[in-house]
Amino acid sequence: MKQTTDFLKMKETGEKISMLTAYDFPSAKLAEEAGIDMILVGDSLGMVVLGYDSTIPVTVDDMVHHTKAVKRGAKNTFVVTDMPFMSYHLSREDTLRTAARIIQEGGAHAVKVEGSGEVISMIRSLTNSGIPVMAHLGLTPQMVGIFGGYKVQGKTAEAANQLILDAKMCEEAGAFAVVLECVPKQIAEQVTAQLNIPTIGIGAGVSTDGQVLVFHDLLSYGINRVPKFVKKYGDVNSVALESIGQYILDVKNGSFPEESHSYSMKNEELIHIYG
Numbered sequence: 001m002k003q004t005t006d007f008l009k010m011k012e013t014g015e016k017i018s019m020l021t022a023y024d025f026p027s028a029k030l031a032e033e034a035g036i037d038m039i040l041v042g043d044s045l046g047m048v049v050l051g052y053d054s055t056i057p058v059t060v061d062d063m064v065h066h067t068k069a070v071k072r073g074a075k076n077t078f079v080v081t082d083m084p085f086m087s088y089h090l091s092r093e094d095t096l097r098t099a100a101r102i103i104q105e106g107g108a109h110a111v112k113v114e115g116s117g118e119v120i121s122m123i124r125s126l127t128n129s130g131i132p133v134m135a136h137l138g139l140t141p142q143m144v145g146i147f148g149g150y151k152v153q154g155k156t157a158e159a160a161n162q163l164i165l166d167a168k169m170c171e172e173a174g175a176f177a178v179v180l181e182c183v184p185k186q187i188a189e190q191v192t193a194q195l196n197i198p199t200i201g202i203g204a205g206v207s208t209d210g211q212v213l214v215f216h217d218l219l220s221y222g223i224n225r226v227p228k229f230v231k232k233y234g235d236v237n238s239v240a241l242e243s244i245g246q247y248i249l250d251v252k253n254g255s256f257p258e259e260s261h262s263y264s265m266k267n268e269e270l271i272h273i274y275g
Ligand code: KIV
Pocket: 021, 040, 041, 042, 043, 044, 045, 082, 179, 181, 202, 212, 213, 214
């Protein structure tokens, strides 16, 4: 299993880091079997698994519950779990207690937190306590109410300079990596060049040290619209619809189950049954 130090080494040697979200036993098992470097139990589960409109309603209990399932499916992969909305802002004590729960009870190897500003001091407290932290800058979906939607961040020179500063502060605070979401590729390249820790991009161009995608986006699984930055590598929707549709037809016309799906008993037993 790769560790935080291995991801640092990968940046140094130029080996790209592959990261994918997973939310349950089968998705984690598939990600590990395929050879993914790192799994993210993202709070995106609120949208792609639980059907909410945003990540805001996701609770710490949700994150712990799904992390446990992921860990059962991927025993040999580094697992990062998102700290959900408002779970790392109230107080230092509250933040540490919640992160400890995600690590001890959930079994995650690291936590991820969104944003800069006051979050920087939380990153420092967490890493000082022995909890590896992944930072997340650019489009931070837990700020959707402030952003007024999901928009590309860091497009002006001023915003871009702030993003570079924020990334450096995350590194200084002890973060082992930083996710850059929906930022111009030029800015992601700048941040990647200026940091010692790896950058993991999503909608941030090809120059970051790694990439992360949402499991259901990559596979077109249960969702119909994906952002511009997603590449569709599979089409689970059409496989599932075709299979379920065929099953319904077969049930209706009696062609399922077939002989091979049925159990039987011997005739000499059968003659003693009087219905
Ligand atoms: O929750 C999530 O899936 C994420 C990734 C998009 C980085 O935070």
